[in-house]
Amino acid sequence: MFVRTESFKEFLRFYPIVSGLVAINLLLWLCIYVFQFSFALDMLRAGVGNNYLVAQGEYxxxxxxxxxxxxxxxxxxxxxxxxxxxxxxEQMLGRLKFISVYLLAGIAGNIGTYIVAPNAFYQHLGASGAIFGIFGIYVFMVLFRKHLIGSANSQIIMVIFILGLFMTFTRPNINVVAHVFGLIGGFAMAPPFLRKAKPFSIGVNRGRHKNKSQSGAGFNPNRWNRRSVRRKGYGKNILWGIIIFLVLLALANNI
Structure with a gap:
């Protein structure tokens, strides 16, 4: 569920919303901080969260x-x-619901920042509120929709959730309010958005694409299962290696 076994091309094809959001994040970083294009710098100035300017109507x-x-x-x-x-x-909710949750959780975090932030000139930026909204939905699954997430994945989510909260409240330069309100927003949206959700399956993505690209051809799901079995042994190590890397990176840079 959280171990990525897809090729790069498969990832782009199966998860276009996630791929698009990552591309936007990195392209904007390149344009603003590396190439320092004038239009990008203008976007940064016009787009950064600013409680005073929001109060002036820049919603x-x-x-x-x-x-x-x-x-x-x-x-x-x-x-x-x-x-x-x-x-x-993205697979469990569908593309429209996923992008809706992401944006609404991010907006919830920014609204919370506007209401609760300590001063009128507080400025902030980042997708952390939206990311915590995703965690909010997963936490809801762990507590109330256990059939959608296995026990091993539940443990991963709770470990990351606890680490995320620890970092939120112990590291400097973090918008604590956005994290908390994003989490609450995702948790609150989970019941209606998960109503028709089914457990994640990589075979669903591959089978769907196989059937579309080769009309009339038979599809053997065991083909993918064999590949999954081969990768299962080291998949968890890859996941936890990435998780440790992210935690160390966050701590080192005060994200």
Whole structure:
């Protein structure tokens, strides 16, 4: 569920929303911080969350901070989080529901920041509220929709959830309010959005594409199962290696 076994081409084809969001994160980082294009710098100035300017009527600043980041480490951390935890949810919810949850959770985090932030000139940016919204849905699954997520994946989610909360409340330069409100937003949206959801299966994606690309040809799901079995032994090591890398990266850069 959280171990990525797809090829790069398969990933782009199976999870277009996650792929698009990651591309936006990294392209904006390149345009703003590497190439420093004038239009990109203008986008940063016009899009960063700013409570004072929101109060003046610039309500788009409740949305635009979701796509902006404070540097490479910040963009990379959120993009890796999307790659790890977004694909399964995109398949389970469907593309429209997934992007809706992502944006609404991010907006919830930014609205919470506007209401609760300590001063009127507080500025913020980043997709962390939206990422915590994804975690909010997974936490709801662990508690109330256990048939959608196995015990091993439940343990992974709870470990990451606890680590995320620990980092939220112990590291500097983190928008704690956005994390908390994004989490609450995702948890609150889970009941209606998960109503028709089915457990994640990589075979569903491959079977769907196989049937579309080769009309009339037979499809043997065991073909993919054999590949999954071969990779199962080291899949968990890859996942936990990535998780440890992300945690160390976050701690080192005060994300």
């Amino acid at each position: 788009w600043r409740l949305i635009t901070p979701i796509f902006l980041h404070g540097g490479f480490a910040h963009a990379l951390f959120n993009s890796f989080s999307l790659v790890l935890f977004g694909p399964a949810l």
